[in-house]
Amino acid sequence: MITAEALVKSYGSKVAVDAIDFTVEPGQVTGFLGPNGAGKSTTMRMIVGLDRPTSGRVEVNGRRYQEHSAPLREVGVLLDAKAANKGRSAYKHLLSIAATHGIGAARVREVIGLAGLDSVAGKRVGGFSLGMGQRLGIATALLGDPATIILDEPVNGLDPEGVRWVRTLMRGLAAEGRTVLLSSHLMSEMAQTADRLIVIGRGKVLADDSIDKIIAGATHSGTRVRTTERERLMAVVSRPGVVVSVLADGALEITGLTAEQVAVRASQAGVVLHEITSTSGSLEEAYIALTAGEVEYRSSATAGTGAQR
Numbered sequence: 260m261i262t263a264e265a266l267v268k269s270y271g272s273k274v275a276v277d278a279i280d281f282t283v284e285p286g287q288v289t290g291f292l293g294p295n296g297a298g299k300s301t302t303m304r305m306i307v308g309l310d311r312p313t314s315g316r317v318e319v320n321g322r323r324y325q326e327h328s329a330p331l332r333e334v335g336v337l338l339d340a341k342a343a344n345k346g347r348s349a350y351k352h353l354l355s356i357a358a359t360h361g362i363g364a365a366r367v368r369e370v371i372g373l374a375g376l377d378s379v380a381g382k383r384v385g386g387f388s389l390g391m392g393q394r395l396g397i398a399t400a401l402l403g404d405p406a407t408i409i410l411d412e413p414v415n416g417l418d419p420e421g422v423r424w425v426r427t428l429m430r431g432l433a434a435e436g437r438t439v440l441l442s443s444h445l446m447s448e449m450a451q452t453a454d455r456l457i458v459i460g461r462g463k464v465l466a467d468d469s470i471d472k473i474i475a476g477a478t479h480s481g482t483r484v485r486t487t488e489r490e491r492l493m494a495v496v497s498r499p500g501v502v503v504s505v506l507a508d509g510a511l512e513i514t515g516l517t518a519e520q521v522a523v524r525a526s527q528a529g530v531v532l533h534e535i536t537s538t539s540g541s542l543e544e545a546y547i548a549l550t551a552g553e554v555e556y557r558s559s560a561t562a563g564t565g566a567q568r
């Protein structure tokens with residue numbers, strides 16, 4: 260479990276992470292989303308002790324990262340897939356990290372297999388493609404068989420098979436009861452992989468909930484119905500707060516009632532329905548709605564950074 264309390268990180272006058280609180284629970288995949296510059300990497304770096312909070316706390320399983328006696332066994336992290344020593348083979352790279360943490364060669368071979376790197380384990384890391392580098396970074400994160408896994412943009416550069424591999428792996432790790440925190444800008448992928456989301460913008464938490472609730476809260480949802488008895492159905496569902504609109508194809512869209520409520524009322528009134536579907540927005544729509552205020556911030560922040568340097 261990861262817990263952050265009033266976590267702040269400032270760089271001079273720039274507040275990158277602005278007093279955030281969150282909990283990342285075990286047994287599920289939590290997605291960490293936000294526009295460029297929102298503070299995701301800074302937060303992840305603080306979780307694993309690479310950045311020191313300006314104030315507040317962040318703990319993994321009840322302790323700060325630095326306080327764990329075997330941190331690699333506690334937390335596996337992929338923050339920068341290019342960090343590996345380019346002159347070494349993938350096997351030697353993993354072996355050297357394993358050796359300094361009391362992890363045996365058997366586990367190195369195991370994570371190489373797990374990451375699908377068997378055929379290139381003896382090759383120099385410098386010659387690796389972006390996708391192979393990502394796989395090596397994920398293998399490194401898994402080396403200590405950690406209870407908590409933190410991956411920053413793990414599918415970056417992976418082909419569709421690789422993306423599916425990461426998804427299956429993450430879901431499997433969560434199903435084993437591990438804590439999985441994952442950042443990605445790919446909304447469709449996040450929707451398929453994560454159970455919960457923490458969305459941040461300008462260093463603040465904008466949403467922290469299950470994907471379904473985030474979509475329901477930030478997008479338009481309703482019930483699409485087709486019937487030959489439109490007027491009767493409209494009368495049956497009519498009540499304050501219920502809005503019925505006629506769609507271009509002649510179907511009705513009803514908001515303010517669930518699909519079940521519409522179906523029950525139609526059935527009680529003997530109105531035959533030819534189609535009834537719950538409609539909701541996509542995660543991408545929800546994300547864009549939640550972070551709409553950040554677009555302006557993004558461009559002005561970029562300009563600001565340039566002026567400072």
Ligand SMILES: Nc1ncnc2c1ncn2[C@@H]1O[C@H](COP(=O)(O)OP(=O)(O)OP(=O)(O)O)[C@@H](O)[C@H]1O
Pocket residue numbers: 270273274275293294295296297298299300301302560564
């Ligand atoms: N070492 C640093 N010195 C100064 N400012 C920094 C430093 N690291 C990050 N920042 C600033 O803090 C803010 C948050 O950056 P961070 O990299 O955490 O965002 P992010 O959400 O990970 O973005 P991205 O999606 O682009 O990776 C940005 O405005 C960034 O410019």
